[in-house]
Amino acid sequence: MTPRRRWTMLCCALVAAMTTTCAVSGVAYLIPALHTQHGVSLSQASILATIPTIGLMLLIIPWGALLDRFGERRVLIISLLITLTGTCAAAIVSALGAPFWVLGAALFVGGLGAGAANGASGRIVVGWFPARQRGTAMGVRQMAQPLGIAVCALTMPLIAAHSGVTTALLVPVAVTAIGLLACIVGIVDPPAAPSSSSTGSTDSDNPYRAGGFLARVHGVSVLLVIPQSMMWTFVPTWLIVAHHWAPAAAGALVTATQIVGAVGRIVAGRVSDIWDSRMRPIRVVALAAAVSTAVLALTDWLHSPIAPVVMALATVASVADNGLAFTAIAEFAGPGWSGRGLAIQNTAQHLATAASTPVLGAVIGAAGFPIAFALTAITPLIAVPLVPRDAQRD
Template sequence: MRTPTRRPHRWAMLSLGMAANGSACVFIYGLPFLLPAFQDEFDLSLAQAGLLVGAPSLGMLFTLVLWGWIADRFGERLAMTSGLALTGTLLLAAAFADDTVVLGALAVAAGAAGASVNASSGRVVLGWFPKEQRGVAMGLRQTALPLGVAFAGVLVSVFPGVRAALLAMAALCLGVGLVVGLLVVDPPRPEPVAGVRDRSPYRTWALWRVHAASMLLVVPQFATAAFALTYLIAARDWNPATAGYLVAAAQIMGAAGRLACGRWSDLAGSRLGPMRQLAVANGALMLLLAAAVTTPLGAPLVILATAVSMSGNGLAFTAVSELAGPSWAGRVMGIQNTGQNLIAALTPGIAGALITATSYGFTYALAGLCALTAATVLTTPTP
């Protein structure tokens, strides 16, 4: 058993985990802020610049489970520190890349390295927080993504241009990685029993159900988030600036919703019960939005639906980590994140094609049915 030399304050460990997760999110999910700069500086089309923007997310898909295994086997601090150090080094190289193919390859590699913080920061929450506080703690940890994206917007405005922004992102990852390496303490782990091998938690249906429900719930989240701005401007004739403020407000509401849902699950003593009820509410709201897209109610409903659809994300991560136990938590959270990111990558393209071929109403109705199906999956008794 790896026993820490000191028992740290759990909220300090959560803060460090959030910082690690957020610093990676600044790069991985903040590159869209550089899209105009990519076009101007490298003379790229919108589609080509979009490929660069999506490169880090592609890299993540290949390594989330691997980093989870590293965190399970060697500890959270090693996974976070090495991953952030590698991310920062790759970003330094990317900042001086003159060829877009090299830049894209480095962005993929940096995304693969940045995936290290996902499972390892979640394991820190799992290990240092008691069950009755874990929902709130994981909810806070999940706010690292929207906060990281918001910080990326500020960073790109302070350091304009591709090279300056990438250098600033590299410095952030390297600096946070150093602090994490110095201060994070791996939580204690159960003593292994000689001759007893850890059984895979996938021998029962419980984890499969949560994974499946979570993937279904990604559909309404990205069907709204990806097209809320376009819907408000093109379908409701809103001013672009006003629409942008409202979509940003929806993100803030969603972050607050993650905290509220975490507290709700702590009080309820269950993750799956609140997750199921939220899926029902999400589905009903999406169907209401589908019926109201051509009316004045469509605008407030799309903002509310965007916020609600992202509020339960922390519940799923807490549920799978608890179901897996400390020996498998990293790998299970890596699998959870891989499935969600895969659906997140596919949803905007499919939803965009459906909106073009049919309507916003039809597309949002299908997304609502996905949420209701997720609730059914979570309700189905385990054999």
């Protein structure tokens, strides 16, 4: 495996992981159109945006177990075929004017298939890259989330405003089709290797019995995903509905912010390689997310013109930790358990997202955006002292 081939495969894994982001999070960028064009309340639209996440959570751990047993390529191809079926069905039923529950069912199917890509791409990084490069490589792979959000933010609100919700739903279809092709052409399963778990145990041993490291990483990640979910789901609505921005301008700002956030993940990963630590950078990120989100709440409450700038900073801070946690989990769990470990990580984060999104939508409807921003600033602050020390890795 040459370095060039390794990095090419990483790019294919990144595109595959983008399919999960677009299929699961893309509907959130239709909330303004659903609210203004179809008379759907913010709370109801938020529930519809949560449905793909529910589908993802139901099968993400079984997908992880399949990855541990059968490897990455075959499982990725099957899962992306299911996702493509669901996203195509969503566009079709929307074009036919079917009830929203039918649209929700199609989105649910797309979510069911979306659970393998994140874990598989993480396993590819740990399986093909040496430890001294994994933080940087995982940072590149973790660009999938902000880049996927950027694609959705740049295209879906604008398309929905000019051509309707149905046309906007073709964006996840296109991304999923490209990701499927990338997997077929570019992915090769990593070779079987001894476990990199710090316990020195065999792959069949459960790393969750080796102490509380994995559980604490999962818990910290859950706390840190709440402000991230707030930024991804409600910022377009905040800009368009609360601040009366044009959809194109709002999409451009969110896209630029997500691109900067993607670069921030690479920087965080590189810092973790240089520091030889995954956990110390997570503490820094958690503190930055808490402070920036609190400042956003204050500036929005004061109707300050710098609030959108602060929002961009808060968004960048809120997305920088994911690659660090993914790398640490995969390294500690080893190849025999990393699929399930990463699946549990994703399940916990998506469960937190699914639970918090309707609550935040209700808080916004009842008390406004500043209060919602202030509440989301609390969770990363709680996370700071809970970050564990680094576990030994290879």
